[in-house]
Amino acid sequence: MAAGVAAWLPFARAAAIGWMPVANLPMPVAPAEKSKRREELIILNVSGRRFQTWRNTLDRYPDTLLGSSEKEFFYNEETKEYFFDRDPDLFRSVLNFYRTGKLHYPRYECIASYDEELAFFGIQPEIIGDCCYEEYKDRKRENAERLMDDQEDNKDNKPPNMTCRETMWRAFENPHTSTMALVFYYVTGFFIAISVITNVVETVPCGLVPNQKEVPCGVRYTVAFFCMDTACVMIFTVEYLMRLFAAPSRYRFMRSVMSIIDVVAILPYYIGLVMTDNEDVSGAFVTLRVFRVFRIFKFSRHSQGLRILGYTLKSCASELGFLLFSLTMAIIIFATVMFYAEKGSTSSKFTSIPASFWYTIVTMTTLGYGDMVPKTIAGKIFGSICSLSGVLVIALPVPVIVSNFSRIYHQNQRADKRRAQKMQKARLARIRISREGTSSAFLHSKRNGLFNEVLELTEDQRLSKSTSLLESQHHHLLHCLEKTTNHEFVDEQYYQQSYLEAGMQNYPSQSPSLSSREGVTGTCCTRRSKKHHTPLQNASGPAHMQPLTHTHQQGLQELSTIHISTSRSSLNMRVDEPGALNCQSSQITTAIISIPTPPVTTPDGDAHLPVGPTYQNVVKVSAL
Amino acid sequence: MLSLSLLLGVNTPLPHLFSLCKDDSSDSDLELSTVRHQPEGLDQLQAQTKFTRKELQSLYRGFKNECPSGLVDEETFKTIYSQFFPQGDATTYAHFLFNAFDTDRNGSIRFEDFVIGLSVLLRGSITEKLNWAFNLYDINKDGYVTKEEMLAIMQSIYDMMGRYTYPCVRDEAPSEHVDKFFQKMDKNRDGVVTIEEFIETCQKDENIMNSMQLFENVI
Numbered sequence: 001m002a003a004g005v006a007a008w009l010p011f012a013r014a015a016a017i018g019w020m021p022v023a024n025l026p027m028p029v030a031p032a033e034k035s036k037r038r039e040e041l042i043i044l045n046v047s048g049r050r051f052q053t054w055r056n057t058l059d060r061y062p063d064t065l066l067g068s069s070e071k072e073f074f075y076n077e078e079t080k081e082y083f084f085d086r087d088p089d090l091f092r093s094v095l096n097f098y099r100t101g102k103l104h105y106p107r108y109e110c111i112a113s114y115d116e117e118l119a120f121f122g123i124q125p126e127i128i129g130d131c132c133y134e135e136y137k138d139r140k141r142e143n144a145e146r147l148m149d150d151q152e153d154n155k156d157n158k159p160p161n162m163t164c165r166e167t168m169w170r171a172f173e174n175p176h177t178s179t180m181a182l183v184f185y186y187v188t189g190f191f192i193a194i195s196v197i198t199n200v201v202e203t204v205p206c207g208l209v210p211n212q213k214e215v216p217c218g219v220r221y222t223v224a225f226f227c228m229d230t231a232c233v234m235i236f237t238v239e240y241l242m243r244l245f246a247a248p249s250r251y252r253f254m255r256s257v258m259s260i261i262d263v264v265a266i267l268p269y270y271i272g273l274v275m276t277d278n279e280d281v282s283g284a285f286v287t288l289r290v291f292r293v294f295r296i297f298k299f300s301r302h303s304q305g306l307r308i309l310g311y312t313l314k315s316c317a318s319e320l321g322f323l324l325f326s327l328t329m330a331i332i333i334f335a336t337v338m339f340y341a342e343k344g345s346t347s348s349k350f351t352s353i354p355a356s357f358w359y360t361i362v363t364m365t366t367l368g369y370g371d372m373v374p375k376t377i378a379g380k381i382f383g384s385i386c387s388l389s390g391v392l393v394i395a396l397p398v399p400v401i402v403s404n405f406s407r408i409y410h411q412n413q414r415a416d417k418r419r420a421q422k423m424q425k426a427r428l429a430r431i432r433i434s435r436e437g438t439s440s441a442f443l444h445s446k447r448n449g450l451f452n453e454v455l456e457l458t459e460d461q462r463l464s465k466s467t468s469l470l471e472s473q474h475h476h477l478l479h480c481l482e483k484t485t486n487h488e489f490v491d492e493q494y495y496q497q498s499y500l501e502a503g504m505q506n507y508p509s510q511s512p513s514l515s516s517r518e519g520v521t522g523t524c525c526t527r528r529s530k531k532h533h534t535p536l537q538n539a540s541g542p543a544h545m546q547p548l549t550h551t552h553q554q555g556l557q558e559l560s561t562i563h564i565s566t567s568r569s570s571l572n573m574r575v576d577e578p579g580a581l582n583c584q585s586s587q588i589t590t591a592i593i594s595i596p597t598p599p600v601t602t603p604d605g606d607a608h609l610p611v612g613p614t615y616q617n618v619v620k621v622s623a624l
Numbered sequence: 625m626l627s628l629s630l631l632l633g634v635n636t637p638l639p640h641l642f643s644l645c646k647d648d649s650s651d652s653d654l655e656l657s658t659v660r661h662q663p664e665g666l667d668q669l670q671a672q673t674k675f676t677r678k679e680l681q682s683l684y685r686g687f688k689n690e691c692p693s694g695l696v697d698e699e700t701f702k703t704i705y706s707q708f709f710p711q712g713d714a715t716t717y718a719h720f721l722f723n724a725f726d727t728d729r730n731g732s733i734r735f736e737d738f739v740i741g742l743s744v745l746l747r748g749s750i751t752e753k754l755n756w757a758f759n760l761y762d763i764n765k766d767g768y769v770t771k772e773e774m775l776a777i778m779q780s781i782y783d784m785m786g787r788y789t790y791p792c793v794r795d796e797a798p799s800e801h802v803d804k805f806f807q808k809m810d811k812n813r814d815g816v817v818t819i820e821e822f823i824e825t826c827q828k829d830e831n832i833m834n835s836m837q838l839f840e841n842v843i
Contacts, residue, residue: 007686011738012708013839014745015721017753018760019781020835021826022805027835039682054685099689477708480838485782485801487789489711495788 009473016480023484031472043081044095049088050081057098059470064122066098090117097123105132111139126427133427168246185302188239192298195232198225199292233269236262236295258301265295319400327364327393334360334386341379348375364390443491661694663735672736673743680739687735695732698722712786720777724760746839753836754823768816774802 020027042058044051044066061067074082084091090109094117097103105114105128118125128136162170171181202218202225218225240262247253268288300306313320335356342350349372350356359372363386374383482488490498663669669680691700698719705718725733725741744752759765763773778798785793809817809825826832 007689008704009708010683010746011742012705014742015705017745017836017839018721018724018757020838021754021757021822021832022778022781022801023831023835024801024804026831027838030838039678474708481709481781481784485785485793485797487782487785487791487793487797489785490788490790492788494790495792498790498792 009470009477013473013477016477019480019484023480025483025486027483028476028479031469031476044091045076045079045081045083046086046088046091047084049091051091051095053095053098060098060101061123062471066094066121068122070122086117086120087113090114094118094121094123102129103127103132104129105136107132107135111136111143115140124430126430165246166248168242169248172243172246184239188235189299189302191232191235192295194228195236195292195295198228198232199295229269232295233266236266236298240266258298261294261297261300264291265298268292316401320397323397323400330364330389330393331357331360334364334382334389337382338374338379338386341382342374342376345375345379350374350379360386363387364393366390443489661734663694669736669739673739674747675739675743683739683742684735687738695734696738697732701733709784709786711788712784714784716780716783717777720760720763720780723763724756750827750833750836751823754826755819758819758822768818769822770816771802771806774805774817775799778802778805 040055041052042055044053058066058071065071071082074084076083090106090113093104093106093114103123103125115125125136170177171184175181175185203216205214206217206220240259243259243262244250244253253259268291271288297306300310332353335353338359339350339353339356342348342356350359356372359374361367362369362372363383366387368387374380478489663684666677666680669675670677673680675683687696688694690696690704696704701722702715702718705721706714708714722733723729725737727737727740741756744756748756758769761769761774761777763776775798778801782793782798782801787793806815806817808829809821811821811825
């Protein structure tokens with residue numbers, strides 16, 4: 001129950017007088033107040049700062065430290081106050097929680113110390129109010145990530161016995177782990193650079209040959225370049241094989257982008273080795289040499305920035321694709337227009353529409369090479385329109401990419417928020433469960449209350465000693481409602497089970513006499529007696545409860561029945577679990593229990609108490 | 625080109641440009657409901673009710689905690705009352721209760737209404753309590769409780785039980801209950817229950833008399 005609402009409980013109880021004339025049954029007795037309500041101030045001394053509040057305020061949450069008798073451990077007899085050796089600033093939030101019912105997270109506080117305080121005072125952080133919950137979760141996640149990072153850094157002081165393979169893999173992935181790794185890193189980087197430069201220099205014209213023809217260096221110094229190429233490819237091959245050997249999952253490694261780049265970088269050489277001196281495929285051979293330029297992408301292992309750029313482009317791919325598509329549309333439109341506009345002019349370069357594509361692209365991107373220019377007036381008009389719209393085209397991709405970038409950034413944040421929202425759902429589920437706990441607490445205490453009536457325990461031995469006065473008053477209120485309408489509250493699981501059993505049957509008339517109820521055996525809502533053997537459970541116990549049995553009749557009969565069933569219920573407990581879980585997932589099994597369970601009469605002749613075995617039957621079916 | 629820019633604009637965060645023309649109707653939020661109500665003095669309330677000073681103080685603290693403005697409107701009232709009945713739907717009954725407490729029918733309960741009502745319920749004589757209950761049932765406050773009014777009240781009480789009850793609440797249960805009620809109360813069989821019939825019947829019923837005493841010591 002929320003805090004402030006606790007103050008309205010007397011009102012709700014008083015308003016229950018409205019039900020009295022309508023009810024046909026006598027009302028239950030109100031819970032006796034153990035002592036006159038102590039409306040007094042108590043002093044909480046937290047590290048010297050004194051807080052004062054009403055005792056009732058703290059009693060609102062009986063399952064926390066301050067609301068329960070646990071605070072008596074901190075009571076100081078001489079000064080007649082409760083002393084806590086904790087942070088007074090954080091205690092403010094804790095105390096405000098009692099006062100207002102909402103827990104707030106102060107932003108300037110460290111998350112770890114706040115969590116500690118909450119744990120000390122027995123408050124669940126999930127009930128932090130919506131205003132502060134996002135912040136709390138964000139901070140908590142950051143903290144957890146930082147801890148994880150710290151752990152990872154500590155892990156780099158590597159565990160002593162790693163296999164050679166694992167060592168190699170770690171060396172490849174993180175060059176800073178050992179000197180060897182660093183050396184390897186730089187050596188491969190150097191050779192990539194060498195290879196790329198070689199490819200470039202190969203094509204530079206390199207001085208004259210006696211027959212006055214400029215030849216590129218590659219042709220002039222064929223052998224040297226070939227040796228250089230071979231050396232680089234050997235290094236790359238060795239590196240690739242070593243990585244392949246060290247990879248924890250070879251298949252995954254072979255599928256990764258970097259390894260594909262490696263393969264593409266070295267494959268042309270080998271293919272070239274294989275197919276030398278074969279003139280018809282020399283064209284393909286030349287093409288293969290082009291792929292050597294992909295070696296430059298090997299640098300991305302050395303550069304984080306390249307990888308991020310690649311990722312950005314990959315994620316912008318759909319937007320860029322759309323942009324390309326719209327550009328294509330524009331190009332086609334303008335090319336067509338220009339072609340037909342220039343068709344009339346003589347010696348026009350615009351020989352076909354595809355030929356006009358080149359003009360359109362050059363104009364729209366404001367390059368303007370000038371190799372194709374329109375000569376007719378119409379052509380010039382449309383040409384100028386084309387170039388003006390090209391300016392727009394230039395202006396558009398930039399915001400698209402920028403907005404994509406920011407969208408990806410925000411998406412990351414939203415993914416985190418969505419994770420937080422999933423936690424929100426989990427949190428709401430937990431809050432709902434705790435709220436259901438009040439209704440199930442009522443059912444639980446009802447049974448305990450009946451236990452007490454039947455066993456005629458004295459006040460001291462009451463089984464329900466863990467429920468506070470507030471709770472007992474609330475339960476009394478709900479009990480009055482039950483009596484007014486002559487129906488009982490039951491929990492969902494029991495309701496669904498009994499609903500399964502129900503076919504078309506007549507409900508008994510609502511006479512309070514039990515004898516008429518006995519006639520219902522085997523039909524709707526067959527009652528089973530299951531005494532949960534956990535009498536001392538806290539009121540906010542497990543959400544799934546067992547239905548109770550009406551024991552209106554006092555006496556020894558009931559006592560013996562209870563004893564019998566209690567021992568049997570402990571056997572049933574484990575059988576019960578899967579059934580309970582099944583129902584909690586709110587999936588009603590399709591097995592309709594059509595066989596009415598005959599009432600098993602106890603030796604005492606209580607016809608309306610079918611005991612253990614029938615229950616076992618039912619449970620087995622519902623556990624399907 | 626415009627079509628293209630429009631198409632592309634859909635992808636980019638440009639649409640907010642088009643909403644510049646719309647005038648925001650958020651100005652109405654500025655007319656905040658800064659209605660506040662301060663209750664009459666303690667002495668006057670003490671004179672009007674049967675509570676002691678301390679009790680009034682404690683009641684007011686609880687009241688003010690939940691409703692800082694000093695007034696309870698119907699929605700807040702429904703929310704508060706529903707929290708006591710997690711399994712069912714208490715809003716209809718809360719509506720009737722609200723009308724019973726809001727004696728001057730101005731749509732909100734002030735602390736005086738609240739405490740005067742409570743005084744009747746907790747400290748009043750049996751007749752006063754029965755009067756209050758009759759007032760609750762008499763939805764249109766015309767002095768007669770008809771079957772329809774009683775049915776509405778009964779339905780709202782059964783709504784508070786929720787779905788998961790044993791035995792399951794049938795649809796005819798409230799009307800059967802109403803029939804039983806009228807059988808008991810309506811002495812001259814004219815289809816309505818008057819206040820005199822009500823009080824007379826209740827005073828003869830021992831169960832009801834006992835249950836009226838139930839909440840003597842709530843505060």
